[in-house]
Amino acid sequence: MTERWVPTTSHWGAYQATTDADGDVRVAPHPEDPAPSPLLRNVEGSARHPTRVARPAIRRSWLDNGPGPSANRGHEEFVEVDWDTALDLVAAQLDRVRGESGNEAIFGGSYGWSSAGRFHHAQSQLHRFLNTIGGYTASRNNYSFGTSQVLLPHVVGTVSSVLGYADSWETIRDNTDLIVAFGGLPTKNLSVTPGGVTRHTGAAAAADPGVEVAAISPLGADIPASGRWYSIAPGTDVAMQLALAHTLLAEDLHDTAFLQRYCTGFEVVAGYLRGDPDGVAKTPEWAAEICEIPAADIRELARRMAGGRTLVNVTWSLQRTEHGEQPVWAGILLAAMLGQIGLPGGGFGHGYGSMAEMGDSGPLLRLPTLSQGANPVRAFIPVARIADLLLSPGEEFQYNGQTRTYPDIRLVYWAGGNPFHHHQDLTRLRRAFARPETVVVHETHWTATARHADVVLPATTTLEREDLGAGRRDTHLTAMHRVLDPYAESRDDYSIFTALADRLGARHAFTEGRGARGWLEHLYESWRASLLDQGLEVPRFERFWELGRIELPEVAEQPPLRRFRQDPDSSPLHTPSGRIELFSATVDGFGYPDCPGHPAWLEPQHPRGGPLHLIANQPPTRLHSQGDVGAASMESKVDGREPVTLHPEDAAARGITEGAVVRLFNDRGACLAGARLSDRVRPGVVVLPTGAWFDPKPDPKRDGATVCAHGNPNVLTADLPSSRLSQGCAGQHAHVDVEPHDGPLPEITTRTPPPLGT
Structure with missing residues (x-):
């Protein structure tokens, strides 16, 4: 019998899958992928692993004694029950909490990467469901580059102007003389992008960009083979960036015309570099004591940067630190002083080496997306403050110029994420997860998050359902055919939420009368109609599903920073000045000592805790x-x-x-x-x-x-x-x-x- 290989995709790339005579899944890379991800090897071992959640399971004492705070989460056995029992219990608790305390008392978690599908996207499914029953306390931004998500609008107007329109590696090879890579160019990250990538071209390009690379990182594994390694002390990149800027200023290597026409606030930053406010000039000698890069090397690098087309890149890792805004802002300062922002292959990059889509040349095309609806609840937290939320109800916190208050969360609903992976100080997070009355989790496997829940509902994996798949800057849309039957009694998130919505009187609002396949066709055909309005054509859904994948049409769109450079008056940035804000009066006005109004070196305040x-x-x-x-x-x-x-x-x-x-x-x-x-x-x-x-x-x-x-x-x-x-x-x-x-x-x-x- 001929094997039937079917198309699907994942966050680490498109691939094909089949089952063998024993019913086990086997996978093969997409035939057009020049560098398939090694992460594909994890698919086969995970699909039917013993840690799969087989049936609805409820923590013993929650089932016996009812909801309430409990330090037993993570320590106790679970009792498997039938689906109706589990769904009735979850629906009753949702109804009780929203009735007694309002929907603000429900936290909708689901920060995670569970599915590459456009429809079976756990976060969209959960948030859509909760919005149909009155809303929830939400989270904003992400762990990956959440610091930059708040900073960049203050400095360059939008996040997408930097992350969404990054130059391709081809453009860099054709135009760039030097890449200055703060955080290096780690190729290990270039398998992955949200929604997947059909052709992995970035990993090879980052490993050998074809241009000179000055790679600044404490890790040699992050350095291209042809790059020069500047082995910097961790967490001190800002000191080196400021010293590079000081050299450009002191040796008159900065582009004054660009700074005057396209930027605001440089005179404030220049005074800081000279040491006017604090008596400390940010010289290479000053920086060398901090970052442990010789002053002569810093000075020589600054001169090389000014001698040609230079791309200043900052990996996302550098903003996941104390004072993480500063290396991003200082990187923009360097690019502005060189006068190359908006030029092909020059200026500022943020995320080359952090994600596969950065440097890809696929079309910038809106993809089919399930609407989450509108959330009537105005309460939210920055995503990384989940433990503070649960431990400190009623406490005030500062965020982006606002004073906000943590609501009192009684029920946590998590689907498609594992906070016991991505959050910090897990001992503290365990204390936080002990506080709510009820924790509900959808999971495919018995992760630590599932083990710290009260109700665990078994979810299907991507291989066990149908979907549409594509990532940002992807070249193809993939018809994700089902490969395996659902494991044991697992169900997809949409089916689970449909059953809960039915119990809470919101079935039609959630489903709009469609099953899962109906939604796939609806999302695709709505997207197809929007493309036709732009003069772009793709086949109808039936043909797309038969083909298994389609190539996405090219879309010509000039990057915003390119338009801004051509005419900053007709294409201003979405900042108060319409220019690049090297000094932000808005941020300065917030009065935060840990984030002043311009890039600055701030001594770490966190305790060291070890050598x-x-x-x-x-x-x-x-x-x-x-x-x-x-x-x-x-x-x-x-x-x-x-x-x-x-x-x-x-x-x-x-x-x-x-x-x-x-x-x-x-x-x-x-x-x-x-x-x-x-x-x-x-x-x-x-x-x-x-x-x-x-x-x-x-x-x-x-x-x-x-x-x-x-x-x-x-x-x-x-x-x-x-x-x-x-x-x-x-x-x-x-x-x-x-x-x-x-x-x-x-x-x-x-x-x-x-x-x-x-």
Whole structure:
């Protein structure tokens, strides 16, 4: 019998899938993908893994005693029940909470990457459902570049003008003389983009951009083979950026005409660079003491930057730190002083090396999208403040010039995300998750978030449903055919919410009378009609579904910063001045000491907590925590635990050898990991990627504390914001110590379900 391979896609790329004689899934890359993602190898091992959630499950004491705060979350067995029982209980709690406290008391979580599909997008499904029953307390921005999402509108008017219209790698090769890459150009991130990518072209381009690269990072793995490595002390990029700017100013290498015509506030920044307000000139000698890059190297790099077309790039990782606004703003300052913003291959880039879409040349095309509706509830939090929300109801917080108040959350509803992966200080998050009366989670697998819930509803994976798939700057729209039958009793999110909406009298408002296939056709045909209005043509839905994928039509659109450069008066930016705001009177007026009105060097305030600087970066073997039980992820483990990379000097000083199990610790927590030694990590730095499923066990070295047996670094990172301006995630860095593990090794239990009773 001929195998039937069907098309589908994922956040790490389009691919084909089939099932073998035993019913197990097998996958193959998209035939037009020049560099398929290694993350595809995680699909086969994850689809039918023992950790799949098979049936609706309810935490024992919640089922027996009813809703209420409980420190038992994460420690207790679950009871499997039938779907009607579970849905009746969830609907009753939603109805009770909104009746007693209003919809503001419901938090709609769903920050995550669960599905690449345009319809079965868990966040859209959850928010649409909650909006049909009166709304919910929402979150804003994201963990990836949430700091920049708040800052960029103040400086350049919009986020999309920088992130949505980035020059392609082809444009860079044709026009650029030098890339100055703060954070390096890590190719490991270029498998992934929201919604997927059909042709992975960026990874090869970033590994060998074809132009000179000055790569500034403490990690040699982030440096292109042909790039020059500036091994900077972690978290000090702003000092080097300001010293580069000082050199441009002092040696009259800056473009005064550009600064006068296209920018506002440079005179304030120039005074700061000279040291007028604080008596400290931001010279290369000053910076060298902070960032540990020789002053002569900084000065020489500034001159090279001024000698040709230069692209200043800042990875997203640099804004996931304390004062994370500053490296982004200082990068824009450098690009403005060079006078190259808006020129092909020049100016400022934010995210090359952070996401596959950055540098792709696919069309900028609106894609089919499920409407979430309107949320009547005005309360929201910055996304990284979830623990503060749950622990501090009624407390005020600052955000982007506003004073807001955390509402009192009684019910948390999470679908399609794993906060016990992406949030910081997991011990604190566990305390926060103990406070609500009810936590409902849709999950495919028994993640730590599912284990800390009261009601777990089993969700299907992408392979077990139909959808439409494409990512930003993608070249194709994929018909995501179903490959597998739903696992056990799992259901897709749309079916679950339809059943709940029916119980709450909102079925038609949620479904509009359509089933899942009806929605796919409706979304596609509505999108097709909008393209026809633009003179663009794609086949009808039936033909698209038969073909399996279609190439997206080209759309010619000039980038906003290109238009702005051509005529800033007719195409002004959406800033108060209509110009690039190197000094923002608006931000300055907020009076935040942790984010002044211009780029500045601010000394870190977070406690150190150890002699080694931990970088908790994105993993090369999975998407965040997705696929942690898959083959690519499992092969990277050391003795079953997440690998931590140390410099050989730091390892030798602590008696640590290659492959040893080690204990990372600070005053927040501890975790176990497997040691890897490399001289491509700066001495004094350790690297432990995020995404190992959280596996808390009693810590034998600290009474009442826990140690993550699996190696999740977020037991070590601080749950503190980047600043009052953005309240963004600052979890990229922490300070720790590392020692050889002694004593018995705790069992890793993330790869089996929790106790399930009847």
